[in-house]
Amino acid sequence: MHDTTNLGFAWKSVDTRYGHFRNSLTWWMLSSLLYGLIASVAGVGSASEPDFCVGAAVRQYTPDPLLPVSGGLGPESAVTKKQGELTARAVVFQRGDTVVAMVSVDALGFPAVLCERVRQRVPRIPADQILISATHTHSAPDCYAFPDGRGGHTGNLEYIERVCQRTAEAVNAALDRLRPAWLRVATGEARGKIAYNYYAPDLYDRRMGLLQAVTPAGQTIATVVNYAIHPEVLGANVGILSPDLVGPLCQQLEQQVGGVAMFVNGAQGGMVTADNRDLDRPRDALKAYWHDQRSWQECVRIGHTMAQEAIRLLTDTPFQKAPSLVCVSRAVTFPVESDLIWNVIEHSPLAYPHNADRTITSRVNLVNLGTAQILTIPGEAMPNIGFYLKRKMRGAQPFLFGLTNDAFGYILSKIDYHSFPRYDYITRTSLGEMTGEILIRESLELVDESPVPDSPP
Numbered sequence: 001m002h003d004t005t006n007l008g009f010a011w012k013s014v015d016t017r018y019g020h021f022r023n024s025l026t027w028w029m030l031s032s033l034l035y036g037l038i039a040s041v042a043g044v045g046s047a048s049e050p051d052f053c054v055g056a057a058v059r060q061y062t063p064d065p066l067l068p069v070s071g072g073l074g075p076e077s078a079v080t081k082k083q084g085e086l087t088a089r090a091v092v093f094q095r096g097d098t099v100v101a102m103v104s105v106d107a108l109g110f111p112a113v114l115c116e117r118v119r120q121r122v123p124r125i126p127a128d129q130i131l132i133s134a135t136h137t138h139s140a141p142d143c144y145a146f147p148d149g150r151g152g153h154t155g156n157l158e159y160i161e162r163v164c165q166r167t168a169e170a171v172n173a174a175l176d177r178l179r180p181a182w183l184r185v186a187t188g189e190a191r192g193k194i195a196y197n198y199y200a201p202d203l204y205d206r207r208m209g210l211l212q213a214v215t216p217a218g219q220t221i222a223t224v225v226n227y228a229i230h231p232e233v234l235g236a237n238v239g240i241l242s243p244d245l246v247g248p249l250c251q252q253l254e255q256q257v258g259g260v261a262m263f264v265n266g267a268q269g270g271m272v273t274a275d276n277r278d279l280d281r282p283r284d285a286l287k288a289y290w291h292d293q294r295s296w297q298e299c300v301r302i303g304h305t306m307a308q309e310a311i312r313l314l315t316d317t318p319f320q321k322a323p324s325l326v327c328v329s330r331a332v333t334f335p336v337e338s339d340l341i342w343n344v345i346e347h348s349p350l351a352y353p354h355n356a357d358r359t360i361t362s363r364v365n366l367v368n369l370g371t372a373q374i375l376t377i378p379g380e381a382m383p384n385i386g387f388y389l390k391r392k393m394r395g396a397q398p399f400l401f402g403l404t405n406d407a408f409g410y411i412l413s414k415i416d417y418h419s420f421p422r423y424d425y426i427t428r429t430s431l432g433e434m435t436g437e438i439l440i441r442e443s444l445e446l447v448d449e450s451p452v453p454d455s456p457p
Helices: 007-017 025-044 114-121 157-176 246-257 296-315 339-347 382-390 421-428 435-449
Strands: 050-061 085-095 098-105 132-136 182-189 195-197 207-213 218-229 258-266 272-274 277-282 289-292 325-335 359-369 371-376 397-401
Touching: 007 157, 007 277, 050 157, 050 182, 050 218, 085 157, 085 207, 085 218, 085 258, 085 289, 085 325, 098 157, 098 325, 098 397, 132 258, 182 296, 182 397, 207 296, 207 397, 218 246, 218 371, 218 397, 246 258, 246 296, 277 296, 325 435, 359 435, 382 397, 382 435
Parallel strands: 098 132, 218 258, 371 397
Antiparallel strands: 050 085, 085 098, 182 207, 195 272, 207 218, 277 289, 325 359, 359 371
């Protein structure tokens, strides 16, 4: 598509000069000729260059009355109030016959069995082109239905079904709102006190990735923020149900630039978390532990900081007016060594699909969207895996969508697995020693087999 900003003025000038021909055959011929010329310049109706279109929508599913929240395996925590709303957010991209939906839900995790429930309700998009991510808030009800060790589970099945229903509604609404768009892609370091690694403070990816769709008239349709961080400023134990920092991030972006804002996590395993440290109150200086500020005000501070950094990085970013859109995927099988996770797979009432040889199969997607190349991760990859994948991906603007299409535990490389005491917890809640190696191999084969992203404009 091409810039049509001055075409309306040109048409008006011609219309004035040749007004006396309006009712004649000559005027009809001239107007047809000029319209054809304008359409050619603008790219309207060009069979060789299909329109790039984007639609976005949001649906809320905050439980009423409130439900307990889950921060992981183990008992849920009671809540007494909410801060913000839990939402499903969908952005649909279309070019020609290719349609890709990117979806984000406010949940600790959204396993593949629930992703399939959503996809079945969206028959207009191929199932393997609907990418569903969990924000990983630790202040939302359990969507895993974890077994409780007493023959029951910690999930509310009616709530879980409502989340699936509302998520599908968001995708279908976004699909119904498709309209011509231009694309911005930006990547760069996000500044400020946003994140840190609880296990090794400086070991985390500071890069933020941004996708922004804007109409040719300049109206923002959607802004997607991709950044590696645990949204656990509040955590599960303060009695608040909340999207955590993701809520203020999206609200601030929507207020300042318009459209729908969406957050997708990155490689935030082990533990790349929100930097809510009170640096004036060390808890154990030798081990680099601090007391935390677990308040809604801190959620707002971090969310707004992220929003301002997103706006800064997008400033002066050129538009891609006819970006390519390619989506491919492959099924990847992982062995399940963890007895803890295998117990969830076998005993959750959600009936997780699994294989007889104690393996599970997940989907990994690769999307080329203009100059961006996006790779999905079905869990919480350690930051070193994220660094390696980004370095090996094609193009200058790599994105990693973590906790996407599935959400089973941490993903470690074999050299990190059970390596030292601080990694004991993430080892226990990982599928197994080879999970990271399998993910890297299969993901990079998918990268190698796929087209190269567009060159920067």
